[in-house]
Amino acid sequence: MKLARWFKQASARVRDGAAELKVIDRRFQWLGAVMLACLLLLAGRFAQLQIVDHELYASRAENNRVALRALAPTRGLILDRKGRVLAENRPAYRLVVVPERVPDWEAMLDQVGALVTISDDERARFNRARQRARRFQAVPLKTNLRSDEVARLAAHRHRLLGVEVEPYLTRHYPHGALFAHVLGYVGRIDERDLERLGPDRYRASTHVGRTGIEQAYERVLHGQPGVETVETNAQGRTVRVLERQAPANGQDLQLTLDLDFQRAAAEALDGHAGAVVVLDVDTGAVRALVSAPGYDPNQFVNGIAPSAYQALLDNPRRPLFNRFLQGAYEPGSTIKPFLALAGLAEGVIDSDEEMFSRGWFELDGEGRRYRDWKRGGHGWVDLTKALAESVNVYFYEMAVDLGIDRMARELALFGFGQPTGIDLLGEGDGLLPTRAWKRGQFGEAWFPGETVITGIGQGFVVATPLQLAHATALLAAEGRTGAPYLHTPTAPSQRVVHADPHWDAVKAGMVEVIHGPTGTARAVAQDVPIRFAGKTGTAQVFGLPDDADAVDEREQDNLPEHLRNHALFVGFAPIDDPKWAISVVVEHGGGGATVAAPIGADVMARVVQ
Amino acid sequence: MSLQRIGANGLSLIRLDAILMGLLGLLMLIGLAVLYSAGEQDASLVVNQSIRLGVGLAAMLVLAQVPKRLWLLWAPYLFGLALAMLLVVEWVGVGRGAQRWLDFGVIRFQPSEAMKITLPLVLAAYLSERPLPPSLMPTLISVVLVGISSGLILVQPDLGTAILVGTGGLAVVFLAGLRWRMIAGLGALVMAALPAMWLNLRDYQKNRILTFLDPERDPLGQGWNIIQSKIAVGSGGWSGTGWLSGSQSHLEFLPEPHTDFIFSVLAEEFGWLGVMAVLVIYALIIIRCLQLAHQCTDPFARLVIGGIVVSFFVYVVVNVSMVSGLLPVVGVPLPLMSYGGTSAVTLLAGFGLIQGLHSRRRFMGH
Numbered sequence: 024m025k026l027a028r029w030f031k032q033a034s035a036r037v038r039d040g041a042a043e044l045k046v047i048d049r050r051f052q053w054l055g056a057v058m059l060a061c062l063l064l065l066a067g068r069f070a071q072l073q074i075v076d077h078e079l080y081a082s083r084a085e086n087n088r089v090a091l092r093a094l095a096p097t098r099g100l101i102l103d104r105k106g107r108v109l110a111e112n113r114p115a116y117r118l119v120v121v122p123e124r125v126p127d128w129e130a131m132l133d134q135v136g137a138l139v140t141i142s143d144d145e146r147a148r149f150n151r152a153r154q155r156a157r158r159f160q161a162v163p164l165k166t167n168l169r170s171d172e173v174a175r176l177a178a179h180r181h182r183l184l185g186v187e188v189e190p191y192l193t194r195h196y197p198h199g200a201l202f203a204h205v206l207g208y209v210g211r212i213d214e215r216d217l218e219r220l221g222p223d224r225y226r227a228s229t230h231v232g233r234t235g236i237e238q239a240y241e242r243v244l245h246g247q248p249g250v251e252t253v254e255t256n257a258q259g260r261t262v263r264v265l266e267r268q269a270p271a272n273g274q275d276l277q278l279t280l281d282l283d284f285q286r287a288a289a290e291a292l293d294g295h296a297g298a299v300v301v302l303d304v305d306t307g308a309v310r311a312l313v314s315a316p317g318y319d320p321n322q323f324v325n326g327i328a329p330s331a332y333q334a335l336l337d338n339p340r341r342p343l344f345n346r347f348l349q350g351a352y353e354p355g356s357t358i359k360p361f362l363a364l365a366g367l368a369e370g371v372i373d374s375d376e377e378m379f380s381r382g383w384f385e386l387d388g389e390g391r392r393y394r395d396w397k398r399g400g401h402g403w404v405d406l407t408k409a410l411a412e413s414v415n416v417y418f419y420e421m422a423v424d425l426g427i428d429r430m431a432r433e434l435a436l437f438g439f440g441q442p443t444g445i446d447l448l449g450e451g452d453g454l455l456p457t458r459a460w461k462r463g464q465f466g467e468a469w470f471p472g473e474t475v476i477t478g479i480g481q482g483f484v485v486a487t488p489l490q491l492a493h494a495t496a497l498l499a500a501e502g503r504t505g506a507p508y509l510h511t512p513t514a515p516s517q518r519v520v521h522a523d524p525h526w527d528a529v530k531a532g533m534v535e536v537i538h539g540p541t542g543t544a545r546a547v548a549q550d551v552p553i554r555f556a557g558k559t560g561t562a563q564v565f566g567l568p569d570d571a572d573a574v575d576e577r578e579q580d581n582l583p584e585h586l587r588n589h590a591l592f593v594g595f596a597p598i599d600d601p602k603w604a605i606s607v608v609v610e611h612g613g614g615g616a617t618v619a620a621p622i623g624a625d626v627m628a629r630v631v632q
Numbered sequence: 633m634s635l636q637r638i639g640a641n642g643l644s645l646i647r648l649d650a651i652l653m654g655l656l657g658l659l660m661l662i663g664l665a666v667l668y669s670a671g672e673q674d675a676s677l678v679v680n681q682s683i684r685l686g687v688g689l690a691a692m693l694v695l696a697q698v699p700k701r702l703w704l705l706w707a708p709y710l711f712g713l714a715l716a717m718l719l720v721v722e723w724v725g726v727g728r729g730a731q732r733w734l735d736f737g738v739i740r741f742q743p744s745e746a747m748k749i750t751l752p753l754v755l756a757a758y759l760s761e762r763p764l765p766p767s768l769m770p771t772l773i774s775v776v777l778v779g780i781s782s783g784l785i786l787v788q789p790d791l792g793t794a795i796l797v798g799t800g801g802l803a804v805v806f807l808a809g810l811r812w813r814m815i816a817g818l819g820a821l822v823m824a825a826l827p828a829m830w831l832n833l834r835d836y837q838k839n840r841i842l843t844f845l846d847p848e849r850d851p852l853g854q855g856w857n858i859i860q861s862k863i864a865v866g867s868g869g870w871s872g873t874g875w876l877s878g879s880q881s882h883l884e885f886l887p888e889p890h891t892d893f894i895f896s897v898l899a900e901e902f903g904w905l906g907v908m909a910v911l912v913i914y915a916l917i918i919i920r921c922l923q924l925a926h927q928c929t930d931p932f933a934r935l936v937i938g939g940i941v942v943s944f945f946v947y948v949v950v951n952v953s954m955v956s957g958l959l960p961v962v963g964v965p966l967p968l969m970s971y972g973g974t975s976a977v978t979l980l981a982g983f984g985l986i987q988g989l990h991s992r993r994r995f996m997g998h
Contacts, residue, residue: 043764046809047934051922054807054938061949062915066908068956072866073904080866091856 092253093227096246097192099273101206101236103282104310109202110237112192116168118176119161122153124185134183139172141165144328148211163229166325167193194230194324198282200317201289204345205280205447205509207235208320224248227270233323234345236278236509239447246273278509279308287629288313291622297609298346299622300492301630304601306512307496307505309445310630312489314346349451351485352608355560355615356413357593358434358480360529361494362421363406365433367525371424374406374528384419386471393419393475410532411539413559415479422478427469430477431457436519437494439486444506444513453490456483480560492606495593499556499601501526533558534598537624544592544620551624553631557594557605559615587611592619596627603630647696647991649924655917656968656983660685662910663894663969669876670889670897671971677890681971688980695984696991703989704757704932710746711754711777717743718784744785744793745978749985751781751797752939755804760932765809774805775818789834792964795950800943807938808931841960857893861955865899872903890971892963896955910969914948921983924990933989940982947979 072080101110118139125131135141145165152162168176168188176188194209196202209230212220216231225231227248232238249270253263288299288311301311318335322328335343344350366372382400383392395401395415401408409417422430435441440455454460456477458469476482486494489507496504502519505512533556536542543559590612595601605623612618640650664678671677721743755774762770778801786794806815830838864878872878878900889897899907918941925937944967951966953959965975 038763043809043931044929044934046764047807047931047938048926050807050809051925051934051938054803054942055922058915058918058945061945062911065949065952065956065958066911068953068958069865069899069904069907072862072956073868073899073907074870076866077869080863081869083863084867 092251094249094251094267094270095227095229096248096270097272098194098209098230099244099246100275101244102275102277103280103285104278104308105281106277107282108197109278109280109282110206111195111197113195114190115166115193116173116188117166117191118164118168119187119189120149120153120164121161121185121187126184131183131185134179135164135176135186138175138179139165139168142328144326148326161187161189166191191229196320199319199321201285201313202280203235203317203320204314204347205235205278205312206320207237207239208233208323209237210323211326230324234449235447236276240276240510244273244276247271276510279303279310280312280509281310284311284626284630285313287311288626289315289317291625291629292609293622295609295612295618295622296340296346297607297612298350298488299608299626300347300488300507300606301626302492302496302504302507302604304496304500304504304595304604307493307507308512309507309509310603311626312347312509314344314348314350316340316342318342345449346608346610347488348445348447348449350487350608351451351453352488352589352591353482353562354480354484354486354491355562355589355591356415356479357491357558357560357591357606357615358484358486359410359413359418359560360498360533360558360593361434361437361439362418362425362430362478363410363529363532364437364498364522364525365425365430366421367406367528368433368522369425369429372406372421374525377403377405378417378420380404380414380416382416384416384475386423386475389472391472393472406528407532407535407539408541410529410558411535411542413536413543418478419475420478422474423471427474427477428457430474431455434484436522437497438490439484439494443487443489443493445489446508446511446513450489451487453486454483481563488606488608491591491593491608492604495595495606496604498526498529499595499604530556530598533594537594537620543616544624546616547620547624550621551628553596553628554598555594555596555624555627555631556598557592557620557623559620560591560593561613561615562589562591587613590615590617590619592623594620594623594627596631603627605630644991644993646693647988647993648693649920649987649990652917652920652924652983652987655913655920656980659910659913659917659968662898662913663966665875666894666898666901666969667890667971669878669901670894673876677971681976684972684976685968685980688977691977691981692984692987695981696988698985698988700930700933700989703753703936703985707750707754707757711750714743714746714750715781715784718747718781721788722784742974744788744790744797745974747781747785747797748793748800748943748978749940749982751778751801752804752936752943753985755801756808756932756935756939759804759808760930760935764931765811766805768814771805771810771814774801778802778805786832789837790963791833791837792950792962795962796943796946796964799946800939803942804935804939807935857961858957861893861896862957864893864896865956868900868903868906870903871905872899872901875901877901892951892961892965892970893955894970895952895966898969899955911948911952914945918945921986924986928990936989937986940986944979944982947975 098112100108100112103109118135120131132141132146141164149162149164164186173188176183176186180186180188196206196208210233211229212225212231217225220231224245224247228245232241232244237244247270250266250268251264252266284301288301292299292313292315295315297315299311299313300309302309316338322331363372367374380395380400380402382398383394385392393415396413400416401412401414404412404414404417406417408414425433431440434455440453442450442452444450456469456473461467461469461473461483473482477484493504493507496507497519502522534554536557536559537544537548537555539545542548544557588611590607590609592607592615593605595604605626607619607623607626609619609622636650643650643653664681667681668675668678755777759766759770759774766774778798781801782794782798785797833841867873868878878897895907895910898910902909921937921941921944925934925941928934928937947964947967950959950962950964951970954961954964965972967979968976
């Protein structure tokens with residue numbers, strides 16, 4: 024009640040009620056005078072507009088009919104790094120209707136329907152657009168007419184009142200599915216888009232970038248509309264153009280992608296579902312970015328048929344899913360080089376130190392055995408051999424010595440668990456588990472066994488193919504590279520310094536993977552003429568019984584495809600002065616060494632040439 | 633006894649003023665007629681608006697019954713509540729781009745609307761507890777309250793309502809007898825603050841002002857609205873094109889003809905005479921309210937009525953200036969005529985407060 028007391032605080036001054044009311048009265052007089060002046064001003068203003076200048080405005084109203092028309096800017100092209108066209112604008116024809124010139128709707132639609140087929144979908148869209156448009160504005164009824172349709176309409180033109188065939192530019196992706204997930208596509212603008220984008224800039228536009236580059240660089244690609252002042256006759260037909268302010272066309276966008284590399288990557292995947300990412304190690308420029316299977320983005324441009332869209336959604340291979348950007352895969356053994364660096368930097372292991380692999384690892388008092396993929400173990404193992412042969416026991420032990428939180432901290436330095444910052448929207452984070460994360464997520468304590476399997480890239484830890492490629496580029500460049508980008512470079516990431524004395528040891532192990540006598544991917548060295556370094560990985564999809572070998576590639580072929588393991592590969596080349604980093608994920612491919620590594624090697628060979 | 637007398641007596645029984653109610657009713661009827669034309673003769677618009685006005689009249693009736701001493705007692709708490717809701721809306725409000733609404737699940741509520749009534753109320757209560765004209769401290773505190781209230785609304789961002797609330801509040805301080813030299817000082821302060829305010833305006837608000845100064849700068853966007861509205865108004869002439877036959881309004885050159893630009897439709901279809909008739913009704917409403925204020929013998933009632941009347945007046949002037957190109961488009965509706973609910977309800981509630989403060993009668997008593 025303090026507030027109330029302060030509020031009502033009595034005054035020391037003696038109050039003179041009559042005098043106070045008089046003060047207020049005087050003020051009311053002032054107020055009345057101001058209001059009167061304002062009202063007189065308004066009356067005068069309307070007299071000026073409606074009486075003095077009436078003729079002027081009446082003729083302008085007549086001429087409102089001198090209409091302003093927005094002119095759509097031409098969308099910028101999208102080019103690859105060598106200037107080859109990846110997205111273009113093709114001339115096409117569309118059928119438009121000017122509402123106020125149609126005497127009889129039913130008759131018109133029947134007549135047009137006899138000449139070209141108009142789907143229910145097109146009719147519904149047309150009716151919606153008609154509601155919004157002004158009566159003299161042309162509303163599209165059917166887009167992307169075939170040439171025979173144009174010819175038939177032209178022949179019957181004199182009978183079709185209010186109907187016109189109009190040339191326009193339509194977006195086209197000449198390489199179809201090859202770039203579907205990177206470029207995305209444009210789609211028709213709807214009411215909600217207009218509200219979001221600002222109706223002024225998009226008044227004349229029909230399309231807007233929906234996904235991929237088309238969406239991320241919408242502002243650059245779209246341009247600014249122009250304005251045309253046209254004189255129209257009473258029917259709203261343009262008589263002549265009085266004034267024209269040309270639109271500022273969208274800018275062309277040159278990407279870092281290389282058409283040849285992209286093709287090589289897609290061909291190497293050879294029908295598998297998966298992703299391939301190729302990065303320039305020095306800058307982070309993305310040279311190839313494939314998610315397979317793809318889809319034809321062209322069918323989205325003029326509105327995809329609902330049945331076709333449903334088919335894409337129902338396809339069990341999920342062609343619409345952007346694997347390189349949003350796929351969350353257990354990295355499997357591809358995480359080992361990064362963990363090795365963590366172990367070296369934290370002083371948990373020494374590159375020369377050897378340990379003995381008898382084929383399995385056991386946590387004190389737990390009883391469960393965590394196995395090597397090789398029955399009977401690998402014998403005495405140092406770091407190089409641990410990477411070359413992908414010795415699980417070596418990394419189980421190291422993982423336990425590091426502990427989960429230290430592992431997470433070290434792996435975060437290589438970009439795991441956070442978006443890489445590529446210039447596309449909707450990038451996935453992957454996941455780097457910690458004790459705190461698990462408590463927050465499940466309200467459960469962290470189990471030691473979960474640390475063990477994180478050591479071989481399994482359990483909660485997941486990464487996107489883009490993260491794997493970026494981490495590999497960081498390793499290849501010994502700590503400094505830019506975030507992956509397709510057009511606009513980003514600042515180089517913080518250099519990972521504290522791994523400094525250890526790069527060579529880990530890289531040597533990755534060379535042995537391919538070129539060593541016992542390397543897991545030694546088979547590919549025989550088929551490919553270049554020297555490179557890498558690491559294979561296999562991520563379990565189907566949990567095998569505890570006492571079976573954790574990952575036995577030979578058994579994989581006997582499983583149905585959707586239960587087979589994901590195959591992974593990361594690598595870089597050339598060995599001495601790395602220029603390219605790559606990541607390959609093959610869903611249900613079986614084994615990293617048998618499936619992903621050959622794909623990686625194949626792409627590398629084409630890229631290095 | 634004539635029918636009129638009976639009506640007037642009946643209204644005064646429920647603490648309402650017959651003359652004011654007659655003027656308000658006339659205005660709302662004209663509003664509905666213009667709305668019918670502006671909305672392409674869509675009866676559902678008229679029905680919806682009638683329902684809203686009905687809700688507003690109910691709110692008016694309820695507020696008119698609250699005795700003055702309760703208003704005096706509640707003023708600081710009502711204001712505190714409105715202020716708290718404005719702060720909450722900053723954090724959790726929902727709205728398209730602008731944070732204006734509080735969503736209580738069942739109903740959505742715009743706290744800035746409550747400010748239109750509670751700010752004059754609290755200032756009048758605060759100042760009338762002290763000797764008038766107010767001395768320096770109360771003046772400063774009042775001005776700070778106005779600043780905080782309209783500032784919070786400005787950052788929502790809702791420039792139109794911020795102006796209405798700000799002028800309503802300042803009007804109370806002015807009516808309380810603020811000394812001229814303080815007014816001069818405040819004026820200088822505002823002039824000095826203008827550059828800072830400009831920097832704090834959102835881009836779309838700056839654009840509106842720049843476009844207002846030069847409509848051709850953006851002939852397809854905001855400028856389009858101003859140009860088209862002036863054409864509609866100007867082509868109306870002396871007596872207009874007639875109800876339902878304004879070509880500009882119906883050819884859809886005019887933007888939002890049923891909300892912010894409804895006065896343009898009136899001007900086109902009923903000409904200068906129609907404009908003057910409606911302006912005169914607005915003037916009479918204001919004059920009647922000022923009369924009611926004058927009949928009150930205590931500063932509190934006078935100040936509250938003055939504040940609310942001024943913000944009503946500012947509504948009219950800003951909207952009418954906006955459609956005739958005298959002011960930038962700031963999104964202020966035309967009171968009791970524009971289509972839209974919240975402002976109509978608040979306005980009618982405000983008139984309820986005015987009539988309740990004036991009435992000496994107890995509810996349904998003699």
